[in-house]
Amino acid sequence: MSEVFEGYERQYCELSANLLKKCTSASLLGGEQKKQKVSEIKSGLDAAESLIRKMDLEARNLQPNVKAVLLAKLREYKSDLNNLKNEVKRIASSNFNQAARDELLESGMPDSLTVSADQRARLLMSTERLNKSSDRIRDSRSTMLETEDLGVSILQDLHQQRQSLLHANNTLYGVDDNMSRSKKILTAMSRRMSRNKWIIGAVIVVILVAVILILYFKLSK
Known part of the structure; x- marks a missing residue:
């Protein structure tokens, strides 16, 4: 007034x-x-x-x-x-x-x-x-x-309602940011898991080749 x-x-x-x-x-x-x-x-x-x-x-x-x-x-x-x-x-x-x-x-x-x-x-x-x-x-x-x-x-x-809406909006932004970070972390973990699978597979192949070679040399003698 x-x-x-x-x-x-x-x-x-x-x-x-x-x-x-x-x-x-x-x-x-x-x-x-x-x-x-x-x-x-x-x-x-x-x-x-x-x-x-x-x-x-x-x-x-x-x-x-x-x-x-x-x-x-x-x-x-x-x-x-x-x-x-x-x-x-x-x-x-x-x-x-x-x-x-x-x-x-x-x-x-x-x-x-x-x-x-x-x-x-x-x-x-x-x-x-x-x-x-x-x-x-x-x-x-x-x-x-x-x-x-x-x-x-x-x-x-x-x-008061406007303040509540602004607070809710800020909370949603925070949740969205957290979801984005979680998605990035999950993506990175998935990539590491895929990479570890390839490494484990390569190690198994190397071991198998080594075993075959050892058996071959022993049998050939």
């Missing part, structure tokens, strides 16, 4: 959690305060997008097996960033004109309580949606870490 990527990843997770909190607080504000908070969130989104680009660039420069795991993480982070952007758009679009809101409050319309109830319901829904997004990010991160550990374990097993 790349330490550079992990550094960017930690920064992004911290920034994402901070942006979720700001989105929740921005939903409870109005007027200029909400505009200012939305502006801060947008700046944070730009920083988060920059971190994702850096992580993407770092991941693509790594080995294929590690790159695949990191790119899967990036897809989750990009999805999380898109959810944050959509939430910011929703918050910004709900920031209606302050004067109209004041006029509505001053008019004392009977359904003003209904409007407030609807706003509270939307805020509760937004908070719940943000909490679910945060939970999904944590779950996705946990899944990615488990996948990463599994990938590392598989790579270690493959490395």
